[in-house]
Amino acid sequence: MQTLTEYLPLYGKWIREQDKIICSSSLEDDNHGFALFGYDLEDGEIEAEISLGGDILQGGAMIVFRANGHELYYGAGVGVWDDAYELSEGKKFQLTRLVGVGSRSNIEPNRIYHFKIVLEGQKVDVYVDSVKVISYQNLPRQTGTSVGLFCHRRTHASFSNVRVVSARPKAFVAMQFSEPYNEVYRDAVEPLVKEIGFEPLRIDDIYGPGIIINDIINNLSESTIVLAEISEKNANVYYELGLAHAFGKPTLLMATKGTSLPFDVGSHRTICYENTIAGRTKLQTSLRHSLMSLLGRSINN
Numbered sequence: 001m002q003t004l005t006e007y008l009p010l011y012g013k014w015i016r017e018q019d020k021i022i023c024s025s026s027l028e029d030d031n032h033g034f035a036l037f038g039y040d041l042e043d044g045e046i047e048a049e050i051s052l053g054g055d056i057l058q059g060g061a062m063i064v065f066r067a068n069g070h071e072l073y074y075g076a077g078v079g080v081w082d083d084a085y086e087l088s089e090g091k092k093f094q095l096t097r098l099v100g101v102g103s104r105s106n107i108e109p110n111r112i113y114h115f116k117i118v119l120e121g122q123k124v125d126v127y128v129d130s131v132k133v134i135s136y137q138n139l140p141r142q143t144g145t146s147v148g149l150f151c152h153r154r155t156h157a158s159f160s161n162v163r164v165v166s167a168r169p170k171a172f173v174a175m176q177f178s179e180p181y182n183e184v185y186r187d188a189v190e191p192l193v194k195e196i197g198f199e200p201l202r203i204d205d206i207y208g209p210g211i212i213i214n215d216i217i218n219n220l221s222e223s224t225i226v227l228a229e230i231s232e233k234n235a236n237v238y239y240e241l242g243l244a245h246a247f248g249k250p251t252l253l254m255a256t257k258g259t260s261l262p263f264d265v266g267s268h269r270t271i272c273y274e275n276t277i278a279g280r281t282k283l284q285t286s287l288r289h290s291l292m293s294l295l296g297r298s299i300n301n
Helices: 179-194 215-220 235-247 277-295
Strands: 007-011 014-017 021-024 033-040 044-052 061-068 072-078 083-091 094-103 112-122 121-127 131-136 146-151 156-167 171-174 198-203 224-229 251-256 270-273
Touching: 021 033, 021 146, 021 198, 033 061, 033 156, 044 061, 044 072, 044 235, 061 083, 061 156, 072 112, 072 121, 072 146, 083 131, 094 131, 121 198, 121 215, 146 156, 171 179, 171 215, 179 198, 179 224, 179 277, 215 224, 215 235, 224 235, 224 277, 235 251, 251 277, 270 277
Parallel strands: 171 198, 171 224, 224 251, 251 270
Antiparallel strands: 007 033, 014 021, 021 156, 033 146, 044 112, 044 156, 061 072, 061 146, 072 083, 083 094, 112 121, 121 131
């Protein structure tokens, strides 16, 4: 794990005292506190210790993740709403509560609460003092990767031991489990997905026979992006594709040239390829450009 110490205050009054980062506002101060670290995280874990001082009935504090500045971000913390612990979406300083648990009356002043946030695609788990208090399966689509701190106005909050560890984000691949599609996966899709820093996830690679629906839903939820090969009218592939659209996943379709696409998916981004050695090489090039564009990343080669 990497410890984060260097931060940039954007709003509010922030100071450092030894190993603590402190946000402190007077009763007359209407500004929330917002600060960002110089660290990007898509999937992985964030740990931190949070303590509230003063009148704890007046505010709260959160660990911020997947932030695009303060334009859009998500946060998990203590005491921001009437709950003890919460998961929120922020647009500038307009907060929307996604999940809240526990009673605010149980928050203790100056107690150190140890938070751990586990991010996997659209799934986020929040632990407080090693107890899982929130498990949210459908986090809205991410638009940023920054990690930071949020302090509600008129709150005295201290943060310490802010640590992060990155994990490779997952790319869910929906395709028929037979030749020649297995060859297309092995030769083109799998190596390209790994090249851009993702972990390819194809259901048959993990489970084998007897897949249950919850496993498919969970793995789709934990994935950042979905690739679907739709040359064949395969019911399982179309079911997984439908779930991906319902989850709001960035989705990229592939089909061999000459495939007649159903009306419902005809308007979606689709790569048409020839199933030859040269065609699979061109497929990789098209996948690289399309995925980087879809994910908003630069193309290095």
